[in-house]
Amino acid sequence: MKKGFGITLMFLFNFNFIQLQAQAVPAKNENIPFLVTFGNKAEKNWGDDDYNQIVFFSLPKEQKTPFYIRIFDPNIGGKYDENKGGFNSSSTFSLYGAGCFSEKDEENKDPIGNYKKGNLINSKTFGAETIYDGKWFVFGPINPLEGEYLPNLGGYIFKLVVDGTSGDDGNLYRLFMSVKDDDNIPVEGGNAFMYEYSFRLNESQQISHLYPYIDQNTISVKQFNFDFDNDAYIKLIAMSQPGLRLATSADGVWGNSLHPMKKQDQKTCLDLLIVKMGTQSNNNVVFYIVNQRDQFLQFHSIPIGAIPKKLIGIKPVKK
Incomplete structure (x- = not known):
């Protein structure tokens, strides 16, 4: 007798103020x-629409000591990366400081226009070098004053x-902003955010979360x-509602849906639950969200303010 996993959503609704370091x-x-970032010759139905990922890091003005951007497994080859008939790809990681933030939302999300604006602090291209497989590479030390000062961010x-600069393989990696070059020690009061998220779904039946921020002027989101690949479903949890099923995409195409927001949803983060239901492995996806003015919303690593929470139970189910 096999045991699978059933996912139970319990509609006990509460509010959680996250303060994570x-x-x-x-x-x-x-x-x-x-x-996930694929090489620029990859087929798009492998799960990367533009072979690019842009991540912003914010440090409070009180941060005076240097910090580091650490990259786990930056090469394309070996244990974690996605091989498409032999590793032949490269990825370039480039870090920018002063002048890096664009007033044009699309330049903060996609590799179009002047998306590489700003003072280039450091850049490195990785191929299949085994020295970096499953290891950390470090940019730094970096002076916080080298960044662009934007108090509202x-x-x-x-x-x-991160640009996929050649080949067709998938580069799977993680990042950490740290006060140490040889350990993951967070910067107190720091955060990270992005406008488009390209990532790998879990291979087992688990639940992932995305936290887009809703400002005081947002009345709807799309x-x-x-x-x-019809491998997961998405639930939107807001202060005004306990859970709403969203449209999800099939193989190599976009799915979208429009949803109104209420006053109590403003100045909070939504909780987007991505519930993995299938058994497909190597499933890479892309996600972004806009408001009624077609402005891209930020996904924050540390949710800002209040987020709605619904208790999620995952329990074995006999089959």
Whole structure:
């Protein structure tokens, strides 16, 4: 007799004020295994729509000592990465400081326009070098004052741009903003955010979370997801409602749906639950969300303010 997993959603609704000290990307509370960036010759139905990931890091103005951006498994080859007939790919990681943030939302999300604007602090291209397989590579030490000072975004802003620069393999990696070069020690008061999230779904039946921030002027949101392969479903949990099923995409296409927001949802983070139901492995997806003005919303590693929570029970089910 086999045992599977049934996922029970219990509609006990409460409010959780998160104060986490972490700048891991993906964050532990998101339960996402890896970011994913494919080489620029990959087929898009492998789960990457633009072969690019842009991540912003914010440091409070009180941070005076140097910090580091640590990258886990930056190469494309070996244990974690996705092999498409022999590793032949490269990825370039570029860190930008002053002047890095664009007033054009799309340049903060996609590799179009002047998306590499800002003072280039460091850049490195990785191939299949085994020396980096399953290891950490470090940019730094970095002076916080090298960033772009934007108080409304949390302080000094830095931008990490990851481009798939050759080949067709998938680069799976994680990031951490740390005060140490040889350990993951978070910057107190720091955060990370992005406008589009390209990531690997869990292989087992688990629940992942995304936390887009809703500002005081948002009255509706439209979510877009790419290449879910009908392998998971998405629930939107807001202060105004305990859970709403969202449209999900099939293989190599976008899915989207529009949802109104109420006053109590403003100045909070939504909790987007991605519930893995199938058994498909190597499923990579892309997600972004806009408001009624077509402005891209930020996904925060550390949710801002209040987030609605619904208790999720996962229990074995006999089959």
